[in-house]
Amino acid sequence: MKAIDIARYVITYNEHKGDFISNKKLQKLLYYVEAWGLVYMNSIIDEDFEAWVHGPVIPSVYAEFKKHGASIIQLQYPDDTKPSEQLKKYETELKITSNEKELIEQIILKYGALSSFELELLSHSETPWLEARKGLEPHESCNSKIEKATMKQYYSEMLNAQKES
Numbered sequence: 716m717k718a719i720d721i722a723r724y725v726i727t728y729n730e731h732k733g734d735f736i737s738n739k740k741l742q743k744l745l746y747y748v749e750a751w752g753l754v755y756m757n758s759i760i761d762e763d764f765e766a767w768v769h770g771p772v773i774p775s776v777y778a779e780f781k782k783h784g785a786s787i788i789q790l791q792y793p794d795d796t797k798p799s800e801q802l803k804k805y806e807t808e809l810k811i812t813s814n815e816k817e818l819i820e821q822i823i824l825k826y827g828a829l830s831s832f833e834l835e836l837l838s839h840s841e842t843p844w845l846e847a848r849k850g851l852e853p854h855e856s857c858n859s860k861i862e863k864a865t866m867k868q869y870y871s872e873m874l875n876a877q878k879e880s
Contacts, residue, residue, distance in 0.1 A: 716759060716760060716761060716809055716811075717760075717761060717762070718745060718760045718761070718762040718773045718775060718776050719775060719776055719779055720805070720809050721745060721748060721759065721760055721819070722741055722745060722773075722776045722779070722780070723790060723805065724802070724805045724806075724809065724811070724819065725741060725744055725745065725748070725819065725823065726741065726788050726790055727790060727792075727798050727801050727802050727805065728798075728802060728819065728820065728823060729823065729827065730789070730790070730798040731797075731798035731799050731802055732823075734827065735787035735788070735789065736787060736788060736827075736831075737783065737785055737786065737787055737788065737831055738776075738777060738780040738781065738783055738784075738785075738788060739769060739770075739785065739831040739834075739835070740830070740831035740834060741776070741780065741788065742770065742771060742772045742773065742776065742777065743770055743771065743826065743831065743834035743835065743837075743838060744822060744823060744826055744827065744834075745760065745764075745771075745773060745776065746764055746770070746771035746838060747822045747825075747826050748760065748818065748819055748822045749764070749863075749866070750843070750866050750869075750870045751818060751821075751822060751870060752815075752818060753863055753866050753867035753870065754867060754870045754871050754874055755814075755818060756814065756815065756818065758863065759815060759818070759819075760773070762775060763860045763861065763863070764860070764861040765847075765857070765858045765859060765860060765861065766844050766847035766848045766857060766859045766860075766861050767856070767857070767858070768853070768854055768855070768856060768857075769835050770834065770835045770838040770839060770844060771838055771843075771844055771861055774858070841869060842865065842869045843861045843862065843865045843866045843869050844861060846861075846862070846865055847859040847860065847861045847862070847865075
């Protein structure tokens with residue numbers, strides 16, 4: 716699926732649950748949706764993440780919501796549609812499977828409680844982001860792609876380690 720479509724779904728889901736998110740937090744939630752999507756489903760998001768200074772980012776999604784700065788993102792729904800109704804529309808329009816829906820919801824439950832800063836620190840401690848930024852200073856800009864194969868391997872190994880303990 717297109718990253719912007721999943722982004723709108725994640726924003727709407729959060730709003731439906733009474734939580735709001737910034738662009739920075741959205742980027743990290745999308746990253747973990749794709750990371751675990753690679754482990755369980757082979758992929759959900761059809762775009763690549765880049766290893767920016769503050770963590771993984773999909774540039775097209777960042778550009779779409781950049782105007783919000785560090786503030787929360789609130790979408791405008793047609794005809795005063797409620798977030799819960801909009802979620803159902805997205806599920807139908809995007810043909811989100813029950814497995815994809817469950818994965819997205821589980822990622823939001825697990826990682827959504829963390830602040831954008833905590834998510835940044837977490838992603839900075841993990842191999843996929845570190846490998847993509849290898850040789851760069853912490854505050855040096857870059858647009859190096861985070862390899863999906865690295866993501867899949869890293870999070871698969873993390874899952875296997877959890878199963879063993």
